[in-house]
Amino acid sequence: MSYETYRIADLIDEIAMGPFGSNIKVSCFVDSGVPVLNGSNLEGFSLSEKAFRFVTKEKADSLNKANAHRGDIVITHRGTLGQIAFIPQDSRYDRYVISQSQFRVRCNDKVLPEYLVYYFHTPIGQHKLLSNASQVGVPALARPSSTFQQIEVVLPELSIQKRVVEIISTIQKKIANNQELNDNLMQQAVTIFKSWFVEYSLFDGIEPKEWETVNLEKITSLISRGIAPKYSDNSDQIVINQKCIRNHMIDLSQARTHTPKVINEKWLRFGDLLINSTGDGTLGRAAQVWFQPQNITVDSHVTVVRPAKENLIFYIGLWGVLHEREIESLHTGSTGQTELPKERVKALELHLPDNGTLDRFNTLIAPMAAAIVSKQNENNKLATLRDALLPKLMSGEIDVSAVQL
Template identity: 35%
Template sequence: MESEWSRLRIDQVAEKVAMGPFGSSIKVSTFVPIGVPVISGQHLHGTRLEDSKYNFITPEHAEKLKNANVYRGDVIFTHAGNIGQVAYIPPCSKYDRYVISQRQFFMRCNKTLIKPSFVTYYFKTHEGQHKLLANSSPSGVPSIAQPVTYLRSIEIPVPPLLVQEAIACILGAFDDKIELNRRMNRTLEEMAQAIFKSWFVDFDPVRAKADGRDTGLPSEIADLFPDGFEESEMGEIPKGWSSTSFTDSIEVIGGGTPKRSSSEYWGGSIPWFSVVDTPADGEVFAISTKQTVTQLGIDNSSARILPVGTTIISARGTVGNLALVGVPMAMNQSCYGLRDQRNLKGYFLYFATEAVVDTLRQRGHGSVFNTITRDTLHSLRVASPPDEVASAFERVVQSLMLRLLVSQQESRTLAALRDSLLPKLISGELRVPDAERIAERVV
C-alpha cells in the first residue's frame, strides 16, 4: 500500500533536471534535413515519446546545446504552452540522442531508485497533474514558473522497484496496444495518401493512358480518367479538369470561443476543438477534446457545430495542423472548418487540404508560416477533377478510413481504462494481481 511506500522529492531521485535552450537558440533557420531531432509538444501526447515528424539540427549545433540533450530514459515535460504534458523516451526509441525545444524541460532518473515509466505515469494522475501545475499561470501563454526548481521540490510516492516495474508493465500493456493501433493507423493513412498523390498530384492514371499502359485500376475507375493533358494557367493538367481556386467548391467556416466568465457555457456535452486537440501522429480523426461547451455557449458565440467529415485546419499559432471531424464538435477562432459542398464524405477534401499545406510549406522553403487566412486559401490554385473522380477516390479509401476511425476509437477506450487504473495502482488502492487480471481480459 502507498502508506508503506517512501515519499521522496524529485531532487532525491533525479540525477539531473534541466531546461531546454533559450528561445533564439533553435529557430527555423537552424533546421536541416537530417541530424539530431528536436522534441516539441507534438511529440508528448502519450506516455512514451511519439517518435516521428521531427525538425532536425546539426550534431554540431546540438553539441552547443549540450544541457538540452536528452537520451533514452529521460522524462520530458512541457513548461510553456500545453503545460501538463509528460512523456519518457523509451528504450526502443528511433534515435540515440535528441534535443528538447525551448518549451520543454527534462528529468534524468536515478534508476536505482525510480523508473522513468513510473515517474511519467505518476505525473499523468490527477494528483501528479495537480502538483505539476500548482505553480503555473494561465494568463497569456500558460506556463510553469521556475519549472526546474519547482519540479525538484515536488514529493512523489516511491514504491519498491519491483512494484514500480509491475505497475509500469500493466499500464504499458495498454500503451503497447495503443502504439500498435497507431502504427496500423499510420499505414492506413499512408495508403490513402499514396492513392491521392497518384491520382491528383502525379496524375499517374492519366500518364499511363497517354502512354498506352495499363493504369492498374479497375476499368470502371480507369474510364473516369482522360488519356492526355491540356494547358492551363497552372501548366499541364488532365484534359477536362479545371484550374480553380482551392475554395471554389468549399465552405470555409470560422470558429469561436464562448465567454469564459459564463460558467453555463462550459463543461457541456459538445466537444470544443483547439490546436491542442490536433490528432497525434498515426491519427486523423478528432473524436474528443480537452474542453467541452454547452449548446447555450454555442448559441451565444460565433462558434458553430461542425458535422462529421469536416476538415479542421489550424490557421494561427501552430499553423497547418489538420483534423478530420469524427463526431460533431465546435472549434475556436484559431481554426477554420472546411466543408465540401459536393456532398462528398470529406476524405477527398482532407487529403486535398494536406496537399495545399505542403504547397504552402514549400513556398516558405519548409519554414513555419505564421497564419492562414481565407485569402490564403482562395489564392491557391488546384487541378480540380470532375465530381465522379473525387467520388471514386472516396469509395476507394472509405474502408481504409473507417478502419482507422474504429482503431482510434478502440485506442481511446483503452486509454480511458488505463487512466482509470492508473491512480488506483499508483496509490496502492488496486493490487497489482487484480490489475493484471483486468489487463489480461482487455488487451
C-alpha cells in the same frame, strides 16, 4: 504493500534546463543529425518520434547539459504546461536536444522513470506539477527545476512500480500499434490521391481535358472560422482547438467543452475539412471529420471547409492534407501573429474530376477512412481504461497481482 513519501530531489541524480533560445537559431537546423525535441514529441506518456528538426553532432555536443538520453524524463515548463514523457530504451536515437521550454530529469534507482511519468499523468500528479504555474503572458512554471524538486510523491516498492509500468505499458503499446496502423492507412490514402489526381496515373500521365479548374469556394457550401467559445466543464458540447489537429487526424482528447450561445452551421458534419489558421508551426495543418460528429464545433483559430456534394468529401479532404504547405503559405501577419484569411482559402484553385472518377476514388478511400475511425474509437476506449486504472493501481486500490495482462 508499503508506501513511502519522497521529494523529487530524493529520486533524481541530475536535472538540467534546456538551452537559451539564442543557442538554437533557425540557421542551426540541418537535414539530419541529433533531433531537437518540441512540444508535439511530449504529447503522450512516452516520446513521440515525429516531426523532428535536427542539429549537427557538434552543436549537440556544445549543448551537453541540454542533451537527453534513453531513460531520461523530459518536461515542458513554458507554453503547453504539464507535458511530460520518458525516452524509452528502444528509442530511435541515442540522444536528443531539449528545447528552451523544457528541462530533463535523470532518475536514481529509487524510482522507475516510466512510473514517475505515469504518476505525473494522473490528476493529482498534474495538479502537483502545475501548482506553481503562472498564466500571465506565456504560461510558465515558476523556477521550474527547483520547484519541481520540492514536489512530494508517495511511492510503493520497486516491484510494485514495475508491475504498474507493465500493465500501463501493455495498454500504451496497443494504442501505439493502432496509431501506427492509422498512419499507414493515411499514407496509403494520400498516395492514391497523389497518383490519381497529381500524377494522373489512370490517364497516361495527362490530365483529362474535361476536368475543370475551380476555386475551393465553388465546390464547398461553407468556408468559415469557428466560434469564440465560453468554456464550461458542465456541458456535453465539444469545441475543437488547434491541438486537436495533428498528423492529419483529429484527436478529441485534446478538446474542451463549452456552453454554446446558439447551435448553428458551424457545428461539424461528416466530411468537414478542418484547417489550423493561427500561429507559426501549426497554421495550415489539416484533418477531415471521418466520424459522425455530435455536439462538436471548432474555435475561432480553426477554419471549417465543407464540401458541397457528398462525392467530393474524400477528394477535398485528401487534397487539403496534401496541400498543407501551400495553405500555410497563404498566411498574413508577422512572425508569431500569423493568420489564415478565409478569403485566401476560398480562392485556392484545384482540379475538379468527373463524377465517375470521384465515385471510383471514393470506393477505395471510404473503407480506409472507416478503418481509421474504428482504430481511433478503440484507442479512445483504451485511453479511458488506462486513465481509470492508473491512479487506482498507484494507490493500491487495485491489487496489481490480480490484474491479468
